[in-house]
Amino acid sequence: MTGGKAESIVTAAFLVIGDEILSGRTKDKNIGFVADYMTSLGIDLKEVRVVADIKEDIVEAVNALRQRYDYVFTSGGIGPTHDDITAESVAAAFKVPLNLDPRAVAILESHYARGQFTDARKRMARIPEGADLIENKVSKAPGFRIGNVHVMAGVPSIMQAMMDAVAPTLKTGTRMLSETVSADMPESRIAERLAAIQDAHPNTLIGSYPKATDGKFTTQIVIRARDEAVLSAAAKDVSQAVTEISG
Known part of the structure; x- marks a missing residue:
């Protein structure tokens, strides 16, 4: 797919790979970033999965997600250690060989001092056959794109640096717009009206987010739509409902 603007909805999934995430030893900081980044591009992040460093599980997740969404992004498991198995797992998912890539070897050979491009580091130059490299401006070891x-x-x-390198190549859709209405009441008081408003405005997404401060419950109502006029009409109905219920 080439970069550019499209009017259709573009979807994505994010696959987080690593035992250290599931054990809690490492706290994931990438999911929120990817969600914000996709929204800013006009791509709908539809699913996030976290899988262990188990080849069969990674293969299964990659194949399921790549068939369901326009794009799949993965993080983790492309380092120099024995348990970094993402590259070989993705190669298996696409049923292609995994070899030392001359382009990746050249990048890493020029980065490390003589004698420092060890066998372990050569693992980071293994790329599935037919894949394109993703530039890594931080530590040079490239990521890759296949399909x-x-x-x-x-x-x-x-x-994050790799995502910046990838972004210009992505097809994007119409960005989602949003408007927030504050309600000085628990969400239970306005839930029925919000359901009716959602039904009346099917091209919107309406979410309610309760908050408790010093024992007082309030609700933030977020209306999202791709069309400004549609968004405005739904937000007006929500505001009216809040006013009427508040008395």
Whole structure:
């Protein structure tokens, strides 16, 4: 897919790979970033999965997600250690060989001092056959893109740099607009009206988010739509409902 603007909805999934995330030893910082980043591009992040460093599980997740969504982004498991198995798992998902890639080897050879490009580090130059490289301006070891799957590092600063490199190549849709209405009441008081407003405005997404402060419950109502006029009409109805219920 090439970069550019499209009027259709573009979807994505994010696959987080690593035992350290599931054990709690490492706290994920990438999911929120990717969600914000996709929203800013006009891509709908529809699903996030976290899987362990188990080849069969990674293969299953990659194949399921790449068939369901326009794009899949992964983080984690492309480092130099024995348990970094994402590259070989993605190669298995696409049923292609995993080899030392001359382009990746050249990048890493020029980055490390003589004698420092060890066998362990050469693992980071293994790329599935037919994949394109994703530039890594932080630590040089490249990610890669094969089909609609983008494989990136787990370290947040590196993953974010790779996402910046990938962004110009992505097809994007119409960005989602949003408007927030504050309600000085628990969400239970306005839930029925919000359901009716949602039914009346099917091209919107309406979410209510309760908050308790010093024992007092309030609600933030967020209306989202891709069309400004549609958004405005739904937000007006929500505001009217809040006013009427408040008395």
